[in-house]
Amino acid sequence: MRLSRCQCILIFAVLFNAFILCCLVFLQLRLENVNEEDVMVNVKSRKQSPIKVAGHAMSSSISDRVTVVIREFEDFENHIVETVKSILHLYELMRIVIVVDKAPYPPLTLPEDGDINVVSLKTSLDKHPNASCPEQFIDTEFVLFLPDGAILTSPKQVEKVLSAFHSQHRDVHMVAAKVGGEMTSQCFNMDVNLKQWTLTYQQGGTVQDICHGLDGSHIVLMRTGDFRSLSRPYQRPFPQSLFIQTALQRWKVAQVPTSAILAKKLFTDPHNQWKHQTRHDIRLKAMYEEFGIKKVSMSDGRVEWHGCRKETPRCFGTVVDDTPEYLYENRWTPPCCLQALQETGKHVFLILEKCGARYWLEGGSLLGAARHADIIPWDYDIDLGIYKDDIDKCPPLNMLHQGSHTDSGGFVWEKATEGEFYRIQYSAQNHLHVDIWPFHPQNGVMTRGLWTQTHRQDIDFPEHFLVPLRTMKFLGMQVSVPNDVKGFLELKFGKGVIENPQYPQPNRVQI
Structure with missing residues (x-):
């Protein structure tokens, strides 16, 4: 069949338009791939570019190496939102994990533009078990614990702590910095004897000493692998439970001086102060029971008993074959x-x-x-x-x-x-x-x-x-x-x- 001149022109126009369309699609895909490669290069460059901090070259940025964990706070009064905002103001890519016993009430009104995860340890029948596992959100080398109300104002506050970590003795598995300036930190040692069900506090030295634990409010940095190796990493009250478990491993904490870390005041109302203290005492008792600690000896000679009493049953049941x-x-x-x-x-x-x-x-x-x-x-x-x-x-x-x-x-x-x-x-x-x-x-x-x-x-x-x-x-x-x-x-x-x-x-x- 012979085609007329007009038909040939029409076919050519259709094929030419199809060719042009294919070229445009190809160029668009190529441009997207180039942009994606540029992003990957930028991320790779960001991760590999060393940052000099106090004489130590860091192999990646703070946000790539550290996950912030907030554990200890009261749902009826807290400054969690202010603490989170202070972190994101300095490190907008910082992952923040807020660990709670159950969903806080009233709910936390957190920023929507950050990588923030609120993880409840309370399991639910209608949710996957992983939903109550904070570990799924912590994949960095370090974990940084922040107390409620801590306000970070300078990147150097975290960088100083991270830099100091690498210069410590091998027994030091945690580095801390004081939060707030009203109270003086007390450095103390602990003897945790599970065989004898006892915990003994001993006075440490000055705040610069390396010891088992610190009184007062601090930010605390440790390796994620060390934290995950603990049997009860999220036990409250925190960080008291953390220091007891690390003392059992003979790990120590070193406090380093840094620029002042501000702290928002909490529980100024007498009723809320009483409510907080009551809950703290209940958690403390539950922690000792969970850890199997029956006797706590303080450095000033006081003794706290957390076992059986005259009005309670003894701590063990019927003895079989003379072997309790x-x-x-x-x-x-x-x-x-x-x-x-x-x-x-x-x-x-x-x-x-x-x-x-x-x-x-x-x-x-x-x-x-x-x-x-x-x-x-x-x-x-x-x-x-x-x-x-x-x-x-x-x-x-x-x-x-x-x-x-x-x-x-x-x-x-x-x-x-x-x-x-x-x-x-x-x-x-x-x-x-x-x-x-x-x-x-x-x-x-x-x-x-x-x-x-x-x-x-x-x-x-x-x-x-x-x-x-x-x-x-x-x-x-x-x-x-x-x-x-x-x-x-x-x-x-x-x-x-x-x-x-x-x-x-x-x-x-x-x-």
Whole structure:
């Protein structure tokens, strides 16, 4: 078919327009790719260009290396918005993570133009578990903790802290700078002994010293990897919980001087101050319970107890095979329980001494007296022997044929349900106790007649160990013991028992 001249011109025009359109599309795509490459080059250049700070070359900008975390604040009164704005004013690309126990009420009115994430640790059935994981938003080398109300006014304040981090001793895993100028920082050390359930504060030195923790308000910088390695990184109150966990790792914090970091005042209203203090005390108690700390000794000599008391149950349940549950957790008897045993023991000794009964330390209690004049650190009761004929001399014991009774000190005296012996409990609620085992002589041998065979020391023994009795220091007082303590103990437990401590079931749990 022959095409007319007009048809040829029309086809050529259509093809030419299509060609032009394809060229324009190609050029537009090429231009977009060039712009994207330029952006990537600029970002790469920004990340690789070194920044000189106090003599140290930083391999990237502050925003690329640091994530700001805000943890400790009250929802009913705070200055979080002002703190966030001060950060974004200096570092508009800085990622900020605000970690909360639950969504704050009233809600925070945060800037919309920043990289800000509010993460609630409270899980929700209708949300993915990752929604309550702050770690997903922290991928930088360092994390910087800011207290509520801290106002950054100069980039040098953060840069000085980051620069100082690299010049510290290897034991220093945190660097801090003071916030506000009204209070003086106190540097303190801590001994965290989980085996003994104790936390002991010791006064540090000047604020320039390297120590385990700081009182007062500070910004604190540490490596993200170190922070993530902690078992309870976001535990409140913060940073007290942080310092306890890092002290357990033998990590230290160094405070560095920097230009004054301003602090907005909080809780000037008496009611809000009371409300904040009440919540802080509740969080502190919950933290000690979470960490398994029962006794806190302050540097000024004060002692705080966070374990069992006379009006509460003891810290552990029924003991099976002479091995309390805490031994399986690599812990010893909680100090509050040892304190209760000591009080109960002294109370019973005084009564037995007053009524003239012939009694003596038995079993593990005698072992503790022989080793260090106290209860074995992992023991859970006190054992005594008594001449059966002397029971009638002591009214608290003689009265037990009528049933159990509570004396004026709140101690409960009763006949044990699991055998022919007597038990004195710390209180009706707290069953830490002293056991008194009656013995009678038979042909020169001390016997109970019927043995339960649940303890290694449940055997007959020659009466000559008790004739005469002598005394030994135990719980700060002189108490009756056999006249040959070493021979008595080795008869019951075996050679070298004093010198070689073991748990009750060494084949299961070892020291």
